[in-house]
Amino acid sequence: MLDGKxxxxxxxxxxxxRATCLMLAEHGAKVVVNDIGGGADGAGNDQAPADEVVSAIKEAGGEAVSSFDSVTEWDGGQAxxxxxxxxxxxxxxxxNNAGNLRDGIFHKMSEQDFESVLAVHLKGTFNVSRAAAPHFRQQGSGTFVNMTSTSGLIGNFGQANYSAAKMGIVGLSKSMALDMDRFGVTSNCIAPFAWSRLIGSIPTDDEAQKERVAKIQKMTPDKISTLVVSLCSDQAKHVTGQIFGVRNNEIFLFSQPRPIRSAHTSEGWTPETILSRVMPAFEADFYPLSRSADIFSWDPF
Known part of the structure; x- marks a missing residue:
């Protein structure tokens, strides 16, 4: 499906x-495995993880190369x-899959933890995509697959930095799709549900959280990789500007913000009339303070 890509x-x-690299190679792609080998918080450097994936691809008869440049820097994206x-x-x-987590309740979150997460997720997505964009434009084709999260799309406790970055990626991805559509370039988002080191940092202080984590551990990364392979194929050239989710064997298409109610007056609004007329009219359609787990509350197995 991906021969020559x-x-x-x-x-x-x-x-x-890792699962994505292996599956892309299995379907014929030549893969650049980029990873600085940092911890879940993004700190540290270890070349072994990227090299091990490259070795696995080559042993299976595929082609791959390691890259250890940081996505957080403009020059890193270019490299x-x-x-x-x-x-x-x-x-x-x-x-664009690189990520880190530095969770913390909002009123205690440090500037460093906020900036670190945005640098990897949001700035990293921009840096690498921007480096590829001129080449995509010149050849008249190209694909961006960007990882978002229901932590941003819906919400979660203690993840203001992560949620902001992941919602930023949604806006960035849509802009990339709009700006580059005339060059035959697609850009889509995936909100993945799968066990990883980042998910492994979820607190398990009570039985409900332990049960939730146990369910997530059953969701293997290859479920997400299958959708990535599909979006990278020529058969998906018409698919762009969308937000998908993958949860075990379920694939979701997410809605995107559009007006759902409106209010108008020929006289113009005052603070008093907004509070007495607009808010009561809109209130039935207000969104509650939901978390991802509140919306995806059913067992996917």
Missing amino acids: VIVVTGGGRGIG IIQTALDTFGQIDCVV
């Missing part, structure tokens, strides 16, 4: 990234794409 996967050394060009002569798809 060269695909960059950031955060490709572990979890969803990652250059690795694809230098090694394989082209770049066809970018899977």
Whole structure:
């Protein structure tokens, strides 16, 4: 399905990234496995995870190369794409999967923890995608697959930085789709449900949380990889600007913000009339303070 395509996967050394690299290669792609080998919080460097994935791909008869540049830097994004060009002569798809977590309740969150998460997720998605964009434009084709999260789409406790970054990726991905559509380039988001080191940081202080984590542990990364392979194929050239979710064997298409109610007056509004007329009229359609687990409350097995 992907014969002849060269695909960059950031955060490709572990979890969803690793499974994605292996499945892309299985379907014929040449893969750049980018991973700095940091911990769940993004700290540290270890080349082993990326190299191990590359070795596994080569042992199975595929082609791959390691990349250890950081997505958080402009030059890092350029270097990652250059690795694809230098090694394989082209770049066809970018899977923006690199991530970190520094959870904390909002009123205690540090500036450093906020900036670190946005730098990896949001800025990282921009840096690598922006480096690939001129090549996509020149060749008249290309695919971006960007990882978002229901923590941003719906909400979660203690993840203001992560939620902000993941919602930012949704807006960025849509802008990429709009700006590059005329060049035959697609851009879509995936909100994955799968066990990974990042999910492994979820607190398990009570039985409900322990049960939730136990269910997530059953959701394997290859379920997400299957959708990534599909979006990178030529058969999905018409699919762009969308937000998907994968939860075990379920695939979701998420809604996108659109007006659902309106209020109008020829006289113009005052604070008093807004509070007495508009808010009561809208109140039945207000969204509650839901978390991801409140919306996805059924057992996927």
